[in-house]
Amino acid sequence: MSTSTSTSTSTSTSRGKTLVASDLDRTLIYSTAALALGMPDAQAPRLLCVEVHESKPLSYMTEDAAELLARLTAETVFVPTTTRTRKQYQRIQLPGTAPAYAICANGGHILVDGVSDRDWHESVLRRLGDECAPLSEIRAYLTATTDLSWVRKHRVAEDLFAYLVVERERLPEDWLDRFGGWAGERGWTVSLQGRKVYAVPKPLTKSAAVREVARRTGATLTLAAGDSLLDADLLLAADRAWRPGHGELADSDWTAPHLDVLAERGVAAGEEILRRFRAAAAS
Numbered sequence: 001m002s003t004s005t006s007t008s009t010s011t012s013t014s015r016g017k018t019l020v021a022s023d024l025d026r027t028l029i030y031s032t033a034a035l036a037l038g039m040p041d042a043q044a045p046r047l048l049c050v051e052v053h054e055s056k057p058l059s060y061m062t063e064d065a066a067e068l069l070a071r072l073t074a075e076t077v078f079v080p081t082t083t084r085t086r087k088q089y090q091r092i093q094l095p096g097t098a099p100a101y102a103i104c105a106n107g108g109h110i111l112v113d114g115v116s117d118r119d120w121h122e123s124v125l126r127r128l129g130d131e132c133a134p135l136s137e138i139r140a141y142l143t144a145t146t147d148l149s150w151v152r153k154h155r156v157a158e159d160l161f162a163y164l165v166v167e168r169e170r171l172p173e174d175w176l177d178r179f180g181g182w183a184g185e186r187g188w189t190v191s192l193q194g195r196k197v198y199a200v201p202k203p204l205t206k207s208a209a210v211r212e213v214a215r216r217t218g219a220t221l222t223l224a225a226g227d228s229l230l231d232a233d234l235l236l237a238a239d240r241a242w243r244p245g246h247g248e249l250a251d252s253d254w255t256a257p258h259l260d261v262l263a264e265r266g267v268a269a270g271e272e273i274l275r276r277f278r279a280a281a282a283s
């Protein structure tokens with residue numbers, strides 16, 4: 001896209017701007033249950049805790065990944081792109097320069113220097129009102145069809161979508177299939193990630209928010225990574241994309257022509273994704 005006639009430099013200015021939109025949980029950062037170290041303890045990488053919740057360490061990346069991310073934030077427009085609520089996102093302390101843009105609530109909020117962009121949020125609410133069943137209908141279904149033998153918590157995120165915290169071993173598979181079908185007919189997507197079952201409106205996407213950030217920043221290349229069904233649209237919308245060897249997309253062998261599937265699983269995949277982002281941004 002560059003129209004520069006300069007021949008003396010290969011700076012990012014003459015190449016155009018690279019936007020890196022990455023999912024966080026189980027893509028860049030990992031809880032202890034998701035680390036999948038898979039090696040003798042004495043050979044395990046040193047880990048950096050990047051999130052504390054209720055005074056306890058919660059999420060980690062390898063120290064090498066932290067170094068790679070710090071460099072990436074200096075070299076590109078790095079946009080954390082998460083389904084987390086703003087509050088859940090804001091307790092993560094990522095290494096590197098604080099991002100000018102972050103996407104929370106699966107695209108429901110674009111944070112600009114930490115503050116939600118009101119125009120964007122209002123445009124999202126209008127689309128949801130027009131294109132899918134209301135949240136109240138989804139909540140009513142969840143209340144009527146689940147029971148306490150396998151559901152620990154019912155949660156609503158940012159008044160935009162719902163999720164359940166479940167006992168994964170006790171989650172009835174036929175219930176998940178039925179709910180997925182029922183919700184699909186009403187314009188909602190169901191995604192199982194770890195101990196959480198998410199129900200998210202189909203028009204509420206990470207990719208729509210990333211397109212908006214790309215427009216505002218004038219990015220000419222978009223790179224993306226993610227591990228779950230809620231990342232599929234993000235990966236499809238990017239110029240190049242990566243997914244780890246674990247997760248909901250890996251479980252269904254999900255792929256796309258411009259997607260590289262990594263062999264690594266767990267926290268090692270997070271580190272490799274950052275290496276790939278930097279290499280692609282520099283090429």
Ligand SMILES: [Mg+2]
Pocket residue numbers: 023024025026027226227228
């Ligand atoms: Mg994820």
